[in-house]
Amino acid sequence: MTTLTFPLSRIEGHARVEIEVQDGRVISTRFQAMEKRGFNLMVTGVPADQMPVIVPRICGVCSTAHHVASVKALENAYGIQPPPLANQIRELLLLGQLIQNQATSLFIFTMPDRLGVESLFHVDAEEAKKETQFDIARRALMVRQLGTDLITLAGGQFIHPVKAVVGGVSSGIDPGRAAAFQQRLQAALPTACELVDYYWEISTRMKDRIGTWGDDQPAYYIASTERDDPRYNSSIIRVMTPAGECCREFTADTFREELIFEDTDYSYAGRTSYQGGVIRANSLARANMTRRMGIRRADAYMRRLRSEFGHPAHPILLFDLCRGIELVYAIELASQLLEEDFTKGEVDMPYNPRDGEGWGLVEAPRGPLIHHYVIEKGKIAMGEFIIPTVHNMLAIERALRVAAERYITTDSVNLELEKAVGRVVRAFDPCIACATH
């Protein structure tokens, strides 16, 4: 038996893929997460009110989702609801995260696969090519930075935000700063659309070259955004069956009755199934389970997706195209939300901390994220983090098997396999820091 090992780059964190082959037959495809810090153990004994500052450090890419999920878990334990203004500011925070993440995944992680380069920042010997690529890189970074700047505006700190607090947020948003930022979003929207159009075009060209959008069987889809209004500060988890039936619904506190968790001995990340069935979370799940985005430009892209690929759609490279739709959506919606006055109304409500149990849910860029805490004497007695990337593990390994079987024969291994492994993994945009925490 031969084991082929593929180190991975242009994803968040340390991981690799191992494919076992015997006589041209693919025996196994394994996705290995290779780091661990042990947050679930580390937070034991931490005063509960410090969690919203500590847990964003699980991941610098998904920090905002952890920050908000943490605050929501504590509010759930204390039995309080934040005022509407605080919820709107948290939604803005999550939109900032969505812009940052989807732009990074689209342009920095996966665009090089479509351009045939090692990196978007790769210095090409040809002067003409170099200028084109640097032009894309500059525009991509400009769009991406809107995300972190929106996190700063709504969350204070730009990577590990601080403004969501138990009971609400620590302050509103200054109208002058909101208006100035709204203008930046408006000015950048056409650039974002151009980049997404270009991405769609080069993705189609790549599909023509490799002959597939990444065919795989249907799976269960899981998301916590709602059907007609994809809010990321979410409250209910939905599951669509492989046949496209929508939808089984459940709340975060009952997740163990719906999802089955298991550890493996070859990875520091676990994996989840829906009653034994393969699950997909992330952008394609949301797109399949959302009727409309509810905003003009994003809906135009959504109609294009539906007319080209039908509904529900399953090819895995569509995860990437759906990230483009969400990038446009987040910029467009954030701009619309910023027309509101974020100084009117209560920013928080008083509360009394108490011992107990709480669950906090948000839709992170990679899918539904749950924080679950048990609080005793004001300290965390048990903390667990239910990570979207973990929901995708079985789906990643199954898609890797499809790719491996395509490129491995009894005679040879097609060198395209290495690229295919990268494309498959990046389509799911796994986050290893989160998955292993």
Place this chain on the structure above:
Amino acid sequence: MTTIQPPRFAVLQLSGCAGCEVSLLNAGEWIDRFDLAFMPLVTSAYDVPEVDILLISGGVRSDEDLHNLRQAVKRAKKIVAVGTCAISGGVTNLGNRDEVRQLFLSQSERHNLPRMLPKSQPVDVFVDVDLYLPGCPPTPELFMAALLEPPDFKASANVCQECGRQKLMDVKPTHLVGMAGGQVAPDICLINQGYLCVGSSTRGGCRALCTRPGHPCVGCRGPSNALIEKDSSTWLESIQRVFKSMTNIPPEELREALLSPQMALFLFQFSDYAGGDRPARSKDKVL
């Protein structure tokens, strides 16, 4: 015609959260001035090539981190430790408590994966560092300063100098109000409002980006130059003096709060390290 080669740099990510890398991507100006030769988050390169500058983020948590660190530093002219994890262990150090280590050890071994070292360590336990860039994460502005080292760059002495909130001498809270929560009055010092803010002894340079919107400083940039070469008890006393003059909070209540995990993530680690059996880091090496 000869063109001048831009300086090459690499980013080695050990066990961390990638927040430092995300911040670096915000400092877009390097695109035109540097050649990024290695950064697995954004490039498909699997070994660190010869570079002028090596930025290292994350702590040394596994045997693979240690191997990668030792290999990478051989190929770099200048070594910069970036972010709290690389400099003092960061959030991962919460796992260094004995009770958590025991839980760790009881987890079953995985096959064919990097092995966890007994505890998380900063990079300068193993290799020499030329420059320290603290912050969780450092801001894009600070990243550019670390790459370019402009001679006129000087971070503010402490976060208070950048915060702009007014200190009132006649408003003295009698208890801490918790780490966060409650409506924060604009423009007035967070200590006057009863928050545990340690900006008075934390090195500046971050532009007070947490305290200005109303969250107390947790000290992620480490101690100011006045304290950096001293042990953590000096730092503790310095904060206690500030609270004594500005509040009527009982000393025991303050002390307990200062020793809590959130605070331990940053300042204490940095100065405990200096107060241990290793020499203090020179303030000249800290940006």
